[in-house]
Amino acid sequence: xxxxxxxxxxxxxxxxxxxxxxxxxxxxxxxxxxxxxxxxxxxxxxxxxxxxxxxxxxxxxxxxxxxxxxxxxxxxxxxxxxxxxxxxxxxxxxxxxxxxxxxxxxxxxxxxxxxxxxxxxxxxxxxxxxxxxxxxxxxxxxxxxxxxxxxxxxxxxxxxxxxxxxxxxxxxxxxxxxxxxxxxxxxxxxxxxxxxxxxxxxxxxxxxxxxxxxxxxxxxxxxxxxxxxxx
Numbered sequence: 619x620x621x622x623x624x625x626x627x628x629x630x631x632x633x634x635x636x637x638x639x640x641x642x643x644x645x646x647x648x649x650x651x652x653x654x655x656x657x658x659x660x661x662x663x664x665x666x667x668x669x670x671x672x673x674x675x676x677x678x679x680x681x682x683x684x685x686x687x688x689x690x691x692x693x694x695x696x697x698x699x700x701x702x703x704x705x706x707x708x709x710x711x712x713x714x715x716x717x718x719x720x721x722x723x724x725x726x727x728x729x730x731x732x733x734x735x736x737x738x739x740x741x742x743x744x745x746x747x748x749x750x751x752x753x754x755x756x757x758x759x760x761x762x763x764x765x766x767x768x769x770x771x772x773x774x775x776x777x778x779x780x781x782x783x784x785x786x787x788x789x790x791x792x793x794x795x796x797x798x799x800x801x802x803x804x805x806x807x808x809x810x811x812x813x814x815x816x817x818x819x820x821x822x823x824x825x826x827x828x829x830x831x832x833x834x835x836x837x838x839x840x841x842x843x844x845x846x847x848x849x
Contacts, residue, residue, distance in 0.1 A: 619644070619652075622662035632661060632671035637680070640691065651681065651689040699786045707790065718845055721787045722838040725768065726831060728784060729818065732774035733830040736822050740774045744819045751812055760803045761792075767815060771822070802844050810840055 620635060639645045658665045672689055675681045681689050747767045754760050765788060772784040814837045821829035
């Protein structure tokens, strides 16, 4: 399965070999890696080198260590994307508005794909979320409903990379722009947002790509107007 490692910076070669095996499909999401001892024997390197490689892979978010169970290829990569993006945001002194722009760019194309690929069951989920949004007066619950509405659209795109990135951007907004989503969903703009959510749903239910795109565009026009006033 593994081939012997030779040369300097042994742990980096171990890392590259595991990454290559993920790339060619030998290792898949959720797969358990051999024990440190087995890896050391197969790779013909020391256990400290294997341990260092595993630690590096865990730091970059490729594997996770489960207490008492060993090391596994990650099933989900949202958390491993969130931290470096958060650090990038802070170190580059980015503005909150830049996150909103990034989310808009992603969701404009996401909703176009969703209009083509969304299922009847996903449309039913959106319809139920809309009804809950209209009736719910709890701010925290409204945030959860809004998040799930956009998540359902991202999932309907049938593109896992888009789904993961949209989720990470959503978490960035919640963690770095404190209480922003809650404020916009509980203020005067709430009624307008509800109407816009309905237009997005209508376009998706009619499989109308152009209308879905324009509905999301209008949605973000209102959101950006709010953030300009806020920040």
